[in-house]
Amino acid sequence: MDGLLTIGELAARTGVATSALRFYEERGLIRAERTEAGHRRYPRAVARRVAFVVFAQRVGLTLEEIGGELAKLPADRPPTRQEWGRLSRTWRARIDERIAELERLRGGLTECIGCGCLSLDRCAILNPGDRLAENGPGPRLWLGDARPGLDRAKTGGQGDAAAERT
Amino acid sequence: MDGLLTIGELAARTGVATSALRFYEERGLIRAERTEAGHRRYPRAVARRVAFVVFAQRVGLTLEEIGGELAKLPADRPPTRQEWGRLSRTWRARIDERIAELERLRGGLTECIGCGCLSLDRCAILNPGDRLAENGPGPRLWLGDARPGLDRAKTGGQGDAAAERT
DNA sequence: TCTTGTCTTCAAGCGCGGTTGAAGATGTAC
DNA sequence: GTACATCTTCAACCGCGCTTGAAGACAAGA
Numbered sequence: 001m002d003g004l005l006t007i008g009e010l011a012a013r014t015g016v017a018t019s020a021l022r023f024y025e026e027r028g029l030i031r032a033e034r035t036e037a038g039h040r041r042y043p044r045a046v047a048r049r050v051a052f053v054v055f056a057q058r059v060g061l062t063l064e065e066i067g068g069e070l071a072k073l074p075a076d077r078p079p080t081r082q083e084w085g086r087l088s089r090t091w092r093a094r095i096d097e098r099i100a101e102l103e104r105l106r107g108g109l110t111e112c113i114g115c116g117c118l119s120l121d122r123c124a125i126l127n128p129g130d131r132l133a134e135n136g137p138g139p140r141l142w143l144g145d146a147r148p149g150l151d152r153a154k155t156g157g158q159g160d161a162a163a164e165r166t
Numbered sequence: 167m168d169g170l171l172t173i174g175e176l177a178a179r180t181g182v183a184t185s186a187l188r189f190y191e192e193r194g195l196i197r198a199e200r201t202e203a204g205h206r207r208y209p210r211a212v213a214r215r216v217a218f219v220v221f222a223q224r225v226g227l228t229l230e231e232i233g234g235e236l237a238k239l240p241a242d243r244p245p246t247r248q249e250w251g252r253l254s255r256t257w258r259a260r261i262d263e264r265i266a267e268l269e270r271l272r273g274g275l276t277e278c279i280g281c282g283c284l285s286l287d288r289c290a291i292l293n294p295g296d297r298l299a300e301n302g303p304g305p306r307l308w309l310g311d312a313r314p315g316l317d318r319a320k321t322g323g324q325g326d327a328a329a330e331r332t
Numbered sequence: 333t334c335t336t337g338t339c340t341t342c343a344a345g346c347g348c349g350g351t352t353g354a355a356g357a358t359g360t361a362c
Numbered sequence: 363g364t365a366c367a368t369c370t371t372c373a374a375c376c377g378c379g380c381t382t383g384a385a386g387a388c389a390a391g392a
Contacts, residue, residue, distance in 0.1 A: 006368080006369080007368090007369075008367095008368065008369080017350085017351080018368095018369090019350070019351055019352080020349080020350060020351085022370095022371095023349075023350055023351090027349095035358095035369095037357075037358055037359085037369080037370085038357085038358090038369085038370060038371095039357095039358075039359090039368085039369055039370070040369085040370090055271065055274070057349095058267075058271060059268070059271055062348075062349090063348080063349070063350095064348095088275040088276065091272075091275055092272055092275055095268050095269075095271060095272045095275075096272075098268060099265050099268050099269070101224070102225070102261050102264060102265050102268075103261075103265070105221065105224060105225055105261060106257075106258055106261045106262075108221070109254040109257055109258055109261075110254065172338080172339080173338090173339075174337095174338065174339080183380085183381080184338095184339090185380070185381055185382080186379080186380060186381085188340095188341095189379070189380060189381090193379095201339095201388095203339080203340085203387075203388055203389090204339085204340060204341095204387085204388095205338085205339055205340070205387095205388080205389095206339085206340090223379095228378075228379090229378080229379070229380095230378095
């Protein structure tokens with residue numbers, strides 16, 4: 001044991017299933033050395049990367065985005081303070097955005113919905129500025145498009161999804 | 167026009183694609199009357215339900231959960247203050263939880279990760295209490311299981327997903 | 333009347349993030 | 363040397379939240 005972990009050991013340490021680890025590798029998020037027999041061997045630093053993936057997912061990033069972030073970090077050593085500093089600033093911003101939105105929604109629970117105005121036309125929360133009908137897609141406007149990625153509670157389909165109505 | 171909307175009109179008003187509206191109907195979230203020819207006709211109140219769905223998705227509920235919530239509300243009239251009061255209390259709690267988690271994660275950006283301890287074993291944020299390895303599943307522990315549903319950034323698979331490692 | 337647009341159903345497909353299972357190689361403990 | 367656990371790849375499948383497309387009915391204006 002050169003400080004190298006088998007996939008099972010890494011799974012045990014990180015709490016991430018082996019199938020997920022292989023999946024992450026396929027997606028380029030982590031990498032493994034191989035034994036002669038073709039078995040994966042993970043340097044310890046990989047555990048940090050896996051932890052990073054889990055953390056980032058929890059924050060609300062997609063695996064693709066996480067891959068992009070990971071590409072900025074060294075694969076084989078802990079990141080420097082500076083490297084982390086850059087990264088965490090971006091993340092912090094995204095988290096703040098999402099929190100702000102949740103607070104806005106929470107406010108809507110009493111102010112807008114509570115007052116019965118969930119009738120849509122007048123509702124500033126559900127219908128921010130009446131740009132709605134003109135804009136095309138639709139739910140994307142409130143749901144995802146404005147903030148592509150964060151929480152990705154619904155970046156939904158794939159293409160533009162330009163709805164059905166002309 | 168009895169105050170009844172066609173599916174296209176409802177789509178235009180709500181910003182939700184007709185395909186999604188049919189999908190919601192299939193899932194029991196909304197209902198439509200039918201013309202002789204079988205075309206859908208929506209009472210105006212349905213627009214409120216659709217708005218509700220969008221709002222709730224944004225908060226982070228699944229369609230199934232939203233169906234449950236909608237079942238508690240009248241289909242044909244605006245909800246009373248009391249009805250809204252009950253509902254919004256539960257929601258507020260969920261939003262608060264999610265915000266709290268995001269704040270915790272944000273804190274981790276500097277306190278835990280920033281200090282380099284993303285080495286997993288000592289990390290209080292990634293590894294809340296070391297119950298991790300014992301508990302079975304794994305990522306579910308941090309990711310979804312604790313808070314089944316909210317934000318559902320990852321309630322992931324279906325069953326228990328008891329990983330691969332014994 | 334004819335054309336164009338909107339509606340219907342039904343089946344299939346997509347992106348995401350994996351899991352499951354089969355078939356086989358390898359490693360380890362007794 | 364023989365079990366039995368762990369590993370490999372590969373293909374298929376899952377749940378979620380829809381979208382897309384085909385094939386056909388219906389509606390409204392010129």
